Amino acid sequence: MKFDMPATTNPIDQLKVIGKATERIDGPLKTTGTAPYAYERHDVAVNQAYGYIVGAAVAKGRIESMDLTAAKAAPGVIAIVTAENAGQLDKGNLNTAKLLGGPAVDHYHQAIALVVAETFEQARSAAHLIHVDYERAKGAFDLAIAKNSSTPPKPGFGGPPDSAVGDFVGAFESAPFQFDATYTTPDQSHAMMEPHASIAAWNGDKLTVWTSNQMIAWSVGDMAKTLGIPKENVRLISPYVGGGFGGKLFLRADALLAALGARAANRPVKVALQRALMMNNTTHRPATIQRLRLGATKEGKLTAIAHESWSGDLPGGSPETAVSQTRLLYAGANRMTAMRLAVLDLPEGNAMRAPGEAPGMMALEIAMDEMAEKLGLDPIEFRILNDTQVAPDNPAKPPSSDPQSKAPEEKHYPHPPFSQRRLTECFRTGAERFGWNKRNPVPGKSREGHWLMGIGVAAAFRNNLVMKSAARVRLDNKGVVTVETDMTDIGTGSYTIIAQTAAEMMGVALHQVVVRLGDSDFPVSCGSGGQWGGNSSTSGVYAACMKLREAVAQKLGFDSTKAVFADGQVRDGGRSTPLAQAAGESGLVMEDAMEYGDLDKKYQQSTFGAHFVEVAVHASTGETRVRRMLAVCAAGRILNPKSARSQVIGAMTMGMGAALMEELTVDKRHGFFVNHDLAGYEVPVHADVPHQEVIFLDETDPISSPMKAKGVGELGICGVAAAIANAIYNATGVRVRDYPITLDKLIDRLPEVA
Amino acid sequence: MRPFTFERAKTPADAAAAAARHPDAKFIAGGTNLLDLMKLQIETPAHLIDVNGLGLEKIEATQEGGLRIGALVRNADLAAHHRVRRDYGVLSRALVAGASGQLRNMATTAGNLLQRTRCPYFYDTNQPCNKRLPGSGCGAIGGFSRPHAVIGVSDACIATHPSDMAVAMRVLDATVETINPDGSARKIPIAKLHCLPGDTPHIETVLMPGELITGVTLPKPVGGKHIYHKVRDRSSFAFALVSVAAIVQPDGTGRVALGGVAPKPWRVEEAEAELPRGAKVFTARLLAGARPTPENAFKLRLVERIVASVLAEAKGAQV
Ligand SMILES: Cc1cc2nc3c(=O)[nH]c(=O)nc-3n(C[C@H](O)[C@H](O)[C@H](O)COP(=O)(O)OP(=O)(O)OC[C@H]3O[C@@H](n4cnc5c(N)ncnc54)[C@H](O)[C@@H]3O)c2cc1C
């Protein structure tokens, strides 16, 4: 099915199941510990052996020698896989560095060996007996220095590296109010609960991997490519994922090494990435340096906007696209954005929840607060004054550099209208609910005992992406509808919204729907990433259900355009027939995909919100504790308000981590993230998370999909950290432009302790 | 983890004697620190002596009016004990400021005193660390040193002792009681238990090989206002950047010990004479000779601010 015209009324609009706050259908499995996560699939293959990964001890260099003698002789050891004996290996399309290093080492804790043994303890013990000699090479580990030799990156997910509208330089120089500041955001880790984990088993030349992965088809492709085997010979199964946040978008070392280990051991092998390897072995959100320049009239109209961002990655890597939102968020006739990429020999950077916007909004939305103060304007009024209904800067994709490229020239729309944009309403609703008028605009003036109190605000913005997604639906003779798609549920609630969609489409109760996810034998979905999963995967289910409805109508002799599917019946013109009757003995199966035309080019599709935060900063110690948070979101139809709320409060919590504590500390001498465990890399704990509230504006977006929905899972993190930073400023009068805002950056500028 | 043998000792003397028989032995109490370090190949004992069955989990009054705390008393039980809460509030508060409920249910008094540093280079066996591998160098000096010590450090090591409980015990003038493999017992003032790193940061206490801690005694209560102020980057479940244990008397005299700033709980009795003169003067004395790194110099200012706040709080309470 192709979606190239705005949606009109369709069965989803009945809203009998969709749009209702619905408990997760997989909830009982998870709360009783019976949801089978990858590492616990003891049932799927007999005689599983255990693998333990050895990570490189240097950031860059070569392995001179590796002595496996003692490890091989250790009790229980079955095999040891290294680059030397693993056979020819390619590299996945989506991997920057090789997943099995050696002899060249590309980054710290890059896997260089897998020890396979009868027990986990034996594998671990033997791994420590491997002796490796390295020849260290000099590397670049400091972004502030490498920045000076950065270059424009290839255009990728975040669009082209540069954009320009009007005359920024002229407009900035002549603006009566100017603002120019530089912000930094640190490297961050996904730090999800469930480490990357896989069990691999070979059957002849066919490989099956039970794993924890967000994007099944991507990873099947990269597994096949890396091993040099046909895609058809690889099966990935990932029904439950214990958190991903972008860290499990790709094939990673656990899956590849489990496959190699299983081949070497000639039996199934399971591998979980040790916690201590997570930060350096896998991907992370790269640090940024961002410069913001704003020029405005004295009334507060922005006339000039510039946002430049620098980040680093291994050779062949990609930038953190931190300027994306600045092209779209505020009006202003003269503007420029630029992204530059430096080569760093730190572990590879890649997507983490709301790549681009999450760190970009951390800088932009402090800058807006600072500019509002300069102008003497209320920060909300300043933002509303610069609201826009058309995209102010939508740079064209540069022509393909490949002369053989057969891709048709895409039509470019320089200023497409937003399909829906209710940013102002988000601010107004939030201001009212949060009690914005109680905020003292003069910083450092509100106090409760030891605590300096402050309120801050920031916009939330994240683009909405739509992705092709397929599903198969089966109707059986009991009226049960089974949906199969390789979509994943990474804790987001995919199982439930997919069940809701099928129930709505086929007119059956939720408990009559069975959802099976995360298996590469199922039709290829959009996967979970970029907050596209909810809308795009359900649209694929919608397409398949439309086909099934037609088939049912035809079988039962109904006019498919008129038949009503409700209560397990198909009805039209006084006739009512049980749905199950259409199934017959063998059931009725239909498969389809939703594909998209160019509505996402003609219209700018984005999601919007406003974050409100109240903080307390300890007057003596500078410790910041968040007191209250509110997010108001306008993000199309909310398919399941309960799981959508969970997504947003989770994202707000993660944004709090970014604001106050999360930072992978770089050892700039040796080139690695030092705090590589959950004791050193602090994320918020329960005691940090105060009262949180989420309001969804009632909205449908017919431009986005037949579901009229958009994403919320990443919107919730965008802007939170800046709102906290702005609240800290309001509390203390101290402006910190380097995240995270830890107390050492505040205390010198706090008033003396009485 | 290196394979090891395991035994359950029955009496304190047995435990100490068993340790003498196995030069590579370690006592295991709650295991919350030792096991983590064994999994990471940082501690590699060949033999474990389980001391949980020694009958050392009692808290009793002493004849002198103080309290004797068995070495195996769990941190959670110690914090909740009525006499601790009434007479040694600083200890109770320090304990509940540490770790998490689950950990405090396992962690023991002796284990807490002997827990090892949280220096991230100590935890990464690829990195140099004089404490883990004498002579290999110190990764933290010149590297990531924000959480590290600012005083009592050496050119060999700048690690902190991470305990909260020990800081309160230091301000309470606790005494550590031990038994040796030869059956002899001794009493060690807590001030003398931990060593400064000097050239030998791997030697962390004055305990002899096989010496078992049997208990800790607290002297008669000294009254005053008991405060434990722990400062960290998140609200809970984090080690102290700086902590201050204080007992302040109505006349403004008192005692102060610091956590998070030194290789041992940091207290300078002579400096306490300056307490009535205010935080600035007192802190200057307390931290005289400090050698911070650029990354952790903020701790010096932080100490002064917390002490000021603690003194203000103590005064406020008397009004
Ligand atoms: C995630 C986490 C967070 C934590 N946060 C904090 C915190 O905020 N503040 C804080 O203070 N602590 C914290 N801790 C540390 C915790 O307090 C210690 O792990 C605990 O107190 C150790 O006690 P244990 O009985 O488990 O010791 P074990 O691990 O059993 O032993 C520790 C050491 O003591 C030795 N030992 C044990 N008993 C005796 C004895 N009777 N005689 C001689 N030697 C003995 C052992 O041989 C070993 O070397 C944290 C720990 C973890 C894991």
Ligand code: SF4
């Ligand atoms: S500070 Fe001490 S514990 Fe840390 S690396 Fe240096 S020697 Fe090792």
